[in-house]
Amino acid sequence: MKIAVVAPSCPLKREAAEAVEAIVAERGDCELAIHPQCFLIDGHFAGPDEARLAALREVMADPSIGAVWFARGGYGSNRIADAALADLPAAARGKLYMGYSDAGFLLAGLHKAGIDAAWGPMPQDVLRDGGDTAVHRALNWLVLRDATALEPHIQRPAMAFNLTVLSNLLGTALEPDFSGVDLLVEEVSEHLYRIDRTMFHLTASPNIRRAARLRLGRVADVLPNDVEFGTDEQAIVADWCARSGIAFGGRADIGHDAHNRVVPFTSE
Amino acid sequence: MKIAVVAPSCPLKREAAEAVEAIVAERGDCELAIHPQCFLIDGHFAGPDEARLAALREVMADPSIGAVWFARGGYGSNRIADAALADLPAAARGKLYMGYSDAGFLLAGLHKAGIDAAWGPMPQDVLRDGGDTAVHRALNWLVLRDATALEPHIQRPAMAFNLTVLSNLLGTALEPDFSGVDLLVEEVSEHLYRIDRTMFHLTASPNIRRAARLRLGRVADVLPNDVEFGTDEQAIVADWCARSGIAFGGRADIGHDAHNRVVPFTSE
Numbered sequence: 001m002k003i004a005v006v007a008p009s010c011p012l013k014r015e016a017a018e019a020v021e022a023i024v025a026e027r028g029d030c031e032l033a034i035h036p037q038c039f040l041i042d043g044h045f046a047g048p049d050e051a052r053l054a055a056l057r058e059v060m061a062d063p064s065i066g067a068v069w070f071a072r073g074g075y076g077s078n079r080i081a082d083a084a085l086a087d088l089p090a091a092a093r094g095k096l097y098m099g100y101s102d103a104g105f106l107l108a109g110l111h112k113a114g115i116d117a118a119w120g121p122m123p124q125d126v127l128r129d130g131g132d133t134a135v136h137r138a139l140n141w142l143v144l145r146d147a148t149a150l151e152p153h154i155q156r157p158a159m160a161f162n163l164t165v166l167s168n169l170l171g172t173a174l175e176p177d178f179s180g181v182d183l184l185v186e187e188v189s190e191h192l193y194r195i196d197r198t199m200f201h202l203t204a205s206p207n208i209r210r211a212a213r214l215r216l217g218r219v220a221d222v223l224p225n226d227v228e229f230g231t232d233e234q235a236i237v238a239d240w241c242a243r244s245g246i247a248f249g250g251r252a253d254i255g256h257d258a259h260n261r262v263v264p265f266t267s268e
Numbered sequence: 269m270k271i272a273v274v275a276p277s278c279p280l281k282r283e284a285a286e287a288v289e290a291i292v293a294e295r296g297d298c299e300l301a302i303h304p305q306c307f308l309i310d311g312h313f314a315g316p317d318e319a320r321l322a323a324l325r326e327v328m329a330d331p332s333i334g335a336v337w338f339a340r341g342g343y344g345s346n347r348i349a350d351a352a353l354a355d356l357p358a359a360a361r362g363k364l365y366m367g368y369s370d371a372g373f374l375l376a377g378l379h380k381a382g383i384d385a386a387w388g389p390m391p392q393d394v395l396r397d398g399g400d401t402a403v404h405r406a407l408n409w410l411v412l413r414d415a416t417a418l419e420p421h422i423q424r425p426a427m428a429f430n431l432t433v434l435s436n437l438l439g440t441a442l443e444p445d446f447s448g449v450d451l452l453v454e455e456v457s458e459h460l461y462r463i464d465r466t467m468f469h470l471t472a473s474p475n476i477r478r479a480a481r482l483r484l485g486r487v488a489d490v491l492p493n494d495v496e497f498g499t500d501e502q503a504i505v506a507d508w509c510a511r512s513g514i515a516f517g518g519r520a521d522i523g524h525d526a527h528n529r530v531v532p533f534t535s536e
Contacts, residue, residue: 041495042498043496043498044495044497044498045498075461075464078468167435167436167469168466168468170438171439171469171472192312193312196343197343201435201436201437201438201440227309227311228311228312230312231311
């Protein structure tokens with residue numbers, strides 16, 4: 001299988017690219033094509049919108065590519081998502097797309113367009129503690145569909161999102177149908193009051209209320225409040241689920257870390 | 269006129285209350301009733317949801333109160349807004365409600381319910397540099413309907429919101445009709461990439477796209493990115509307006525500061 005790496009958000013670090021190439025060479029079960037766009041820098045982004053879009057459209061249209069692996073998160077895939085999903089070439093449909101965090105904008109839109117999308121570790125994760133394991137887990141799913149890569153308690157259909165990304169895609173053209181979905185969320189570098197506010201927004205959505213249940217992944221690097229908020233992330237999420245009639249399914253094994261598991265958006 | 273002060277979000281500082289009481293005593297044109305709930309502390313909030321809701325409902329139902337003035341922002345009015353607006357007593361309708369920032373959740377819901385709401389300075393603002401002027405400006409509108417308090421270029425109907433608050437009330441029961449509205453937004457303590465992401469969310473809304481125009485107030489205390497974002501707040505807002513077909517009306521004289529002007533949500 002040939003796996004293309006593109007960066008619809010922020011640039012990939014060279015040392016991450018090299019480390020992942022070394023892992024792939026050692027495995028010998030797939031081929032990696034890291035698009036040069038991954039290393040472009042334009043302010044916050046991995047090149048201007050046009051360059052990020054062109055690279056993504058190029059690998060989507062390439063029938064020799066079996067999977068598109070988003071290089072990393074950050075911010076910016078939403079800026080090109082609508083254009084990336086317009087007038088889809090036939091070759092775009094026959095592949096799996098994987099990433100998480102900001103890439104959730106694309107995963108949502110791809111899934112809505114009937115294309116295989118999965119939440120899972122990304123190339124830049126190789127730089128985390130235990131990052132080799134995360135990269136192997138992603139490749140085990142991309143190449144082998146190895147079920148040990150999966151979040152262990154998902155009831156498919158399932159989806160996973162960063163909480164803030166999910167909140168920001170509600171009401172946009174990217175919003176998928178959450179009916180009956182095992183919906184996993186995680187968060188990083190937010191204040192608890194923001195998580196509370198985002199849960200207010202999220203759980204007001206009739207579409208979100210149609211989810212089978214909501215489960216909470218890891219909430220990392222919570223930013224300190226000037227006053228203690230007075231409760232914790234699990235109580236916040238459980239409270240908004242109770243207020244809105246959504247079943248709270250407890251914790252989930254996803255997050256901005258090397259232990260992040262794979263959540264395929266497909267039903268089987 | 270008797271003006272009630274309640275705190276649906278975070279606690280009011282004692283020294284702010286005293287300074288505003290001194291200003292009101294000196295003016296002699298109104299009476300201030302600072303509800304004791306303003307000084308409650310429950311973690312992040314000015315008392316638990318039940319106490320904040322009860323104080324708000326109490327002053328809403330009191331026919332002797334001519335205006336309800338929200339003590340300050342922070343976070344939390346969204347947690348009680350639905351309950352505050354349910355089964356409204358007749359006396360709730362004959363008064364003006366003023367505040368900004370987090371109070372925008374209530375202003376939106378009140379306006380949607382056909383009640384007079386206005387964006388404007390709050391009691392806690394007296395502690396800012398030039399805060400006396402801000403408090404006089406608010407009182408000049410509350411008591412005298414003095415047009416010099418108004419944002420100078422509003423074309424009514426107008427509304428004003430903190431950008432993040434506005435994004436978080438879209439799709440909730442609080443979302444008002446923006447058709448033909450001069451919509452003013454401002455922001456404080458956010459990264460530019462977040463402002464860009466919030467504008468993506470906001471401008472995807474068909475309701476927001478029905479606004480007459482979008483105008484940008486001050487964007488204060490922008491948090492530094494690890495990499496420079498590459499553009500500024502005005503270019504970001506103008507760009508998303510252009511992408512979504514909303515008229516960008518330039519800058520507006522509102523913000524988290526003592527110069528913050530009044531924006532009545534009523535049509536005249």
